[in-house]
Amino acid sequence: MSYLNHNQGYREGLLETRSVIKKDNYALITPDGLVNNVVPGFEDCDITILGSPRLGARFVDYLVTVKNQGGNKTGFAGDGVQSFVYVEYGKINAFVDEKKYELTEGGYLYVPPHLQLTFENSNNGEDSRLFLYKKRYQPLEGHTPEIVAGNVDEIKQEAYEGMKEVLIQDLLPKDIAYDMNIHILSFKPGASHGYIETHVQEHGAYVLSGRGMYNLDNEWMPVDKGDYIFMGAYAPQATYAIGLDEPFAYIYSKDANRDIN
Ligand code: UGY
Ligand code: MN
Structure with a gap:
């Protein structure tokens, strides 16, 4: 399924959306209006930014369709920013601190703020769909979060x-x-x-x-x-x-x- 809808001229119902944006309050963002964004580090991915500080959030959410051998091989988040990835469907190999995590549908990985996430599609040429999150970590003296990997x-x-x-x-x-x-x-x-x-x-x-x-x-x-x-x-x-x-x-x-x- 592609969440991009390149309109080929007006048809009844085409220029309607259920999306509602009330900045700093709430937003509903429906798939029909999503567009691709270019985000440095993401190769061969359709990536769209959902919640972000521009909406009033203290985090950023992304929907990522990873194609072919695509992924992020340069490193996502880190340097004080924690990240989390969830596999809606498909299969990826994720890497943190040189360790490999094979994530399938329902699989997830939390990456603490001092580390970066890299990943590549491993779904035999088929797309994988990810829900991706990052947020600047609020430190607490004497405590350090660790990597968490699992499946729902x-x-x-x-x-x-x-x-x-x-x-x-x-x-x-x-x-x-x-x-x-x-x-x-x-x-x-x-x-x-x-x-x-x-x-x-x-x-x-x-x-x-x-x-x-x-x-x-x-x-x-x-x-x-x-x-x-x-x-x-x-x-x-x-x-x-x-x-x-x-x-x-x-x-x-x-x-x-x-x-x-
Ligand atoms: O955890 C929650 O606050 C959750 N129950 N909120 C929600 O579903 N909107
Ligand atoms: Mn709630």
């Missing part, structure tokens, strides 16, 4: 806030060395948050499956697989899953374990 298949789904129809997976350790976490939240059809959250933390969320109705700052909107949602600090937020069988699930980042300055 190996992580237990826990009831979210006591609700058995809403399940959460924490991809990173709940350890004060980390200034954020990455979660997957999954709602069975019909399930919802228990209340409208209003919190200081920010999220960048990428929808992995299903459909939902999302409330962002008291506006309800439909969201679908492949959509991206930025939820800024204090943006009121809640959802319920729609559809009959597939859970509505998204991967998202959340800052944690630090005071606000």
